[in-house]
Amino acid sequence: MVTLDGTAGGVDAAPGYRITAPGLVGTVTARLPRRPGSGDRGPEQATEALDLAFERAGLVEIMNFDLDVREVPPPPSAPRTRTVTGEDAFVLETPDLGPEVGQVVVALDEAGAVTWTFPETGEQEVEPPATRGAGGMKRFVIRQATPAPPAEGGDRGLFGAIGRKLLKVLVYPVMDAVLGPVTEHFANRWETRRRPYLVRSFRPDSFRAAASSGLSDGEWTGLHRRRALLFVHGTFSSSHAAFHQLPDATMNELHQRYEGRVFAFDHFTLSHSPQENAAELAARIPHGVELEVDVVSHSRGGLVTRVLAGELADAVVPGLRVERAVFVAAPNHGTALADADHMISFIDRSTTLLNLAPPGPADIVASVLEAIVTVVKVIGHAALNGLPGLASMAPGGGFIDSINAGIRPKAGYYSIAADYRPEKSGPFWAMVRDTAKDAVVDRIFERDANDLVVPTLGVSQGSRDPVFPIARERSYTFPGATGVHHSNYFEKRETSERLLEWLRPD
Numbered sequence: 001m002v003t004l005d006g007t008a009g010g011v012d013a014a015p016g017y018r019i020t021a022p023g024l025v026g027t028v029t030a031r032l033p034r035r036p037g038s039g040d041r042g043p044e045q046a047t048e049a050l051d052l053a054f055e056r057a058g059l060v061e062i063m064n065f066d067l068d069v070r071e072v073p074p075p076p077s078a079p080r081t082r083t084v085t086g087e088d089a090f091v092l093e094t095p096d097l098g099p100e101v102g103q104v105v106v107a108l109d110e111a112g113a114v115t116w117t118f119p120e121t122g123e124q125e126v127e128p129p130a131t132r133g134a135g136g137m138k139r140f141v142i143r144q145a146t147p148a149p150p151a152e153g154g155d156r157g158l159f160g161a162i163g164r165k166l167l168k169v170l171v172y173p174v175m176d177a178v179l180g181p182v183t184e185h186f187a188n189r190w191e192t193r194r195r196p197y198l199v200r201s202f203r204p205d206s207f208r209a210a211a212s213s214g215l216s217d218g219e220w221t222g223l224h225r226r227r228a229l230l231f232v233h234g235t236f237s238s239s240h241a242a243f244h245q246l247p248d249a250t251m252n253e254l255h256q257r258y259e260g261r262v263f264a265f266d267h268f269t270l271s272h273s274p275q276e277n278a279a280e281l282a283a284r285i286p287h288g289v290e291l292e293v294d295v296v297s298h299s300r301g302g303l304v305t306r307v308l309a310g311e312l313a314d315a316v317v318p319g320l321r322v323e324r325a326v327f328v329a330a331p332n333h334g335t336a337l338a339d340a341d342h343m344i345s346f347i348d349r350s351t352t353l354l355n356l357a358p359p360g361p362a363d364i365v366a367s368v369l370e371a372i373v374t375v376v377k378v379i380g381h382a383a384l385n386g387l388p389g390l391a392s393m394a395p396g397g398g399f400i401d402s403i404n405a406g407i408r409p410k411a412g413y414y415s416i417a418a419d420y421r422p423e424k425s426g427p428f429w430a431m432v433r434d435t436a437k438d439a440v441v442d443r444i445f446e447r448d449a450n451d452l453v454v455p456t457l458g459v460s461q462g463s464r465d466p467v468f469p470i471a472r473e474r475s476y477t478f479p480g481a482t483g484v485h486h487s488n489y490f491e492k493r494e495t496s497e498r499l500l501e502w503l504r505p506d
Contacts, residue, residue: 008078021090022078026069033061053369088144096136110164184386188271198266208244227505228261234299236371239264245491278307302330311406322411333458334395417459418451421480453486
């Protein structure tokens with residue numbers, strides 16, 4: 001254990017590791033990495049799913065640092081360290097292990113909020129990392145996030161009281177033994193191997209499990225010119241991960257209504273655009289089969305659905321007609337988190353949501369987190385190159401502009417959104433608070449209501465788009481008091497009620 005005294009002088013936290021933190025006093029304890037599955041959560045509040053995702057993605061913990069600190073005024077002569085977004089920060093220097101080894105630091109505060117930091121970048125900078133200085137060291141500028149404010153009567157407050165943070169130094173091979181080098185093509189190779197395209201059956205007895213095979217010839221024939229129900233998942237996810245929270249009763253009722261004609265589309269969300277997703281679906285529809293479908297989509301899956309509905313003339317899927325589409329948390333007018341300036345925050349926020357409120361069993365959550373870790377690797381070595389699936393959600397980007405100035409589809413559109421409002425004692429406070437430590441403001445969305453990932457009004461509203469706004473009787477918004485965020489829509493009773501109200505193959 002070593003002591004931070006609030007000055008500009010750094011301390012050797014472990015052999016080869018140095019922390020410089022003007023304005024922080026307290027202790028730093030170096031710890032050996034915790035054994036996955038040991039059940040010892042310690043101060044870090046990391047879930048089994050996060051451990052499992054690291055293991056699957058080839059990330060190995062080599063050192064942990066437990067900070068138990070409080071904030072004090074730094075000496076007047078001490079230079080302040082800040083991230084590129086202007087937030088207070090401190091510096092962790094680690095040994096440079098050579099060009100064959102990638103490094104990243106994950107910080108977990110005592111509330112469970114997760115932030116990723118790359119060498120020589122601020123929290124939200126997305127340029128490829130570089131090594132600074134002599135001595136073979138890598139330098140991480142880590143946001144000096146404060147702990148969440150306490151519940152009524154609690155004894156912890158904002159900095160000035162004691163706060164805990166755990167830093168996990170992670171390494172991975174730059175040359176993956178199976179997928180090759182971590183370059184701009186890495187996400188595509190990962191999705192090809194781990195998340196292949198698949199049009200699969202989605203039955204009540206199988207929709208919560210991954211599928212190893214697609215629709216049979218007989219199942220395709222059964223869909224021909226008979227109204228079917230299609231599920232389209234969102235970013236980082238898969239069909240069984242995105243919709244497994246739906247109650248059995250809801251899935252049973254939908255299957256009865258559609259006489260078993262219910263299927264799902266597993267597709268790339270990182271390395272392919274929505275147009276490419278639609279083209280891949282078209283390539284899998286057998287010759288002579290004509291589909292009439294209603295669609296339930298989540299998140300980015302809504303953008304794929306809009307392409308399938310024919311809003312882009314050059315991306316129409318032959319033999320497929322969308323009759324009704326329900327957009328659940330779809331970024332129909334983009335999300336600021338997909339902007340290049342906020343992409344690291346997108347990764348932080350998505351990881352934190354899955355860590356603090358895992359929507360299901362560890363294996364399912366880990367499969368989603370593994371996709372996020374894949375993006376972390378790509379950003380660390382190729383910036384945002386090779387991630388057009390994420391870039392498609394950027395407001396004002398090429399895809400959002402084109403889809404919102406497109407063709408009015410014949411399909412009927414419905415929407416479900418949420419206005420999530422974190423409380424000061426809630427688990428997501430530290431993730432969304434403004435730089436001002438007592439403000440209840442989500443700085444990324446500039447005060448716009450949101451579900452922590454997608455703007456609330458962006459799901460159903462829009463002034464330039466010929467198909468929006470969606471009529472009031474065809475839209476539903478969860479109010480802030482309900483605690484609905486981007487990852488838990490399908491466990492809510494109101495979501496099932498709206499699906500059963502709107503989806504009838506008449």
